[in-house]
Amino acid sequence: MSDFDYDLFVIGGGSGGVRAARVAAGEAGARVGLAEESRYGGTCVIRGCVPKKLMVFASEYAETVADAGAYGWDLKEGAFDWPTFSKRLNGELDRLEGVYRKLLQGSGVETFDCRATIKDPHTVSLSNGAEKTAKHILVAAGGHPVRPDMANADLGIVSDDIFHMDALPKSILIVGGGYIACEFACILHGLGVEVTQYYRGAQILRGFDEEARGLIAEEMKQRGIDLHTGTNIVDMRCAEKGEEPEGMGVSVQQVGEVVGDSAMMGQEDHGGGTRKGPIWVKATNGNSRVFDRVLFATGRKPNTEGLGLEEVGVKLGRNGQIEVDDYSQTAVPSIYAIGDVTDRVNLTPVAIREGMAFVETVFKGNPTPVDHDLIPSAVFTQPELGTVGLTEEAARDQEEIDVYCTSFRPMQTAFIGRADRVLMKLIVSKASRRVLGCHIVAPNAGEMIQMAGIAIKMGATKEDFDRTVAVHPTMSEEIVTMRNPVRSA
Known part of the structure; x- marks a missing residue:
């Protein structure tokens, strides 16, 4: 028997961590423990790919009636009911989380619903007071959205919060030009929200093909999204009495009644910040107006803070990402890292591939570098x-x-x-x-x-x-x- 409690201890119950844990246990026969402080499924299943794609589907029905009418169908327009969709969405996320738990249980992985930090190269400390030792530690803690460093940024929400709104706002300002900002601009516009988008760069979707991103910007504007490039926020505050969201005809006093008290008036947002009603925003182009909500989609950061990584010798990059080699190994030989926490290619299928390569390398005697080339x-x-x-x-x-x-x-x-x-x-x-x-x-x-x-x-x-x-x-x-x-x- 080994002197360690486990052959492998995984920190993080997202797609990459779960795949690595259950394959190591189920196929390689390793003794595996896993700790997750939030919900199993991670960013993708709980607050990313899956709920976002379901929102994409919902938003695309907005044009169905008009299009069908032009094709000869006699359909009647209706209103989108966010509470109905939200209830079904949360039910699906609960189901998927249950699937992840069952997969781990069926593979023989011991799970801990608490936070884990690294005490030394072979020991993790759990927030329930226990300590566990492992021959190998795999960090798959994911990442999180961040707000910009500016006054009153806590008045805005981030992408995680979108899925927890009790009601849709009438108007929203989205700050950012990456894929998350652009996707939510299209989604919320399709659901009937008046969408304005500010991006400080010259064109949205930086890093993608220039011609492609240009066409997407044109199509977004054509659909009615008020997109402003070369524009950023210089000031924001709670709207004062008498200031109204532009074009909506709704005063500050009325907003809670129109869009739902729990959604807008002084309720705690998931992910931080206390809502105090509509938000007044001043932009770099000199314009100022009031929005019911402000969404910051201005970047993400790896979940490495407070894990004890640097204290044991793991090297972190400028954005807090764990630095690893081609085999996902850190500067500490017993500690590996995969997924968004390494800030390599932050896509769910990539994290899963990294987890599989890790198992091949460490538990199957088949050194397998991660292939990050030509990823669709x-x-x-x-x-x-x-x-x-x-x-x-x-x-x-x-x-x-x-x-x-x-x-x-x-x-x-x-x-x-x-x-x-x-x-x-x-x-x-x-x-x-x-x-x-x-x-x-x-x-x-x-x-x-x-x-x-x-x-x-x-x-x-x-x-x-x-x-x-x-x-x-x-x-x-x-x-x-x-x-x-x-x-x-």
Whole structure:
């Protein structure tokens, strides 16, 4: 028998930590303990991917009646009922958390519903007063959204809080231009909220393909989102008596009655801050107005504070992320880290892959570096963005390329006179003819990019795409019918 209580102790019950724990226990026969201080499922299941995607689905029904009418259906418009949706959403999250608990139990993992910190390279201290020893410790504690460093920032909410609102606001200001800000701008607009978005940069979705992000910005504005780039908040405070949310015709005294007392008037928000009614905001462009809510989507930070990591020799980066090697090992040989806490590629499937590679390396005798190359991903704006590989900007800095691109009005919405446009784009190496990147802006782009990602990961060339027969009539057929580059670089 080992001198340790466990072969592995995992800190964090999110997707990556749970996968590593149950595979190590169930397939490798390891004795595994796991501590989670909040809810099992982590960011993705409880306050990220899953509830957000369900909100995306809900928001997309807003245009259904008008579109169906143009196609000949006699449907009647109705109102969106947030409490009905919210109740069903919370029920689904409870179900999924139960699934995670059962998976751990079925694999023989011992779980602790409390906070764990690291005492030494082989010991964790639990907030219930116990101490546990382990040959290996895996930190999979995830990350959290942060508010900007400014006065009265606690008046705003963050992405975690969205899922806990008792009622939808009438108006909201979203501060930020990343995928979380843009996704919630589209979601809340689709649910009937008046959405204004400020982003201090020149264009939203920094880091994504320039042409793709430009089209998404245009489509968001066309749908009615009041998007302001090059703009930030310089001051914010509780609105004073008589100040009203612009365009809503609702005074400060009335807001609690209109959108629900518990949602707006002096209630504690999940994640921090006490609401005191509508918020007055002044922007860098000189404008000032009042919003029912302000959502900060201005960044996330790894959950490393107070874990005792640096005290035992684990190195942290500037953003608080745990520094690891290609095998997810920290500067302390017995301590590993995966997922958002390492701030490498903060995606749920990546955390799961990192967890699997960790088990292969440590418990199956098969050293497996984590593969972070050519990871497909999606941004669930309206329209969606699906992307894999290099952007045009990154590729042309690396080598000579051909760019194949087309933008058009899709059949489904063009038929009824909507101005929506989609984009299909391939970045191709001139030397090898390999497809270096694929970028799709369209409804269900996330579904399409998964298939394109397989081909690109396999090293497909542009001629491989050309040899593939198109599925007609579809939007995605354009990926295999573009014959001539629109430009070279």
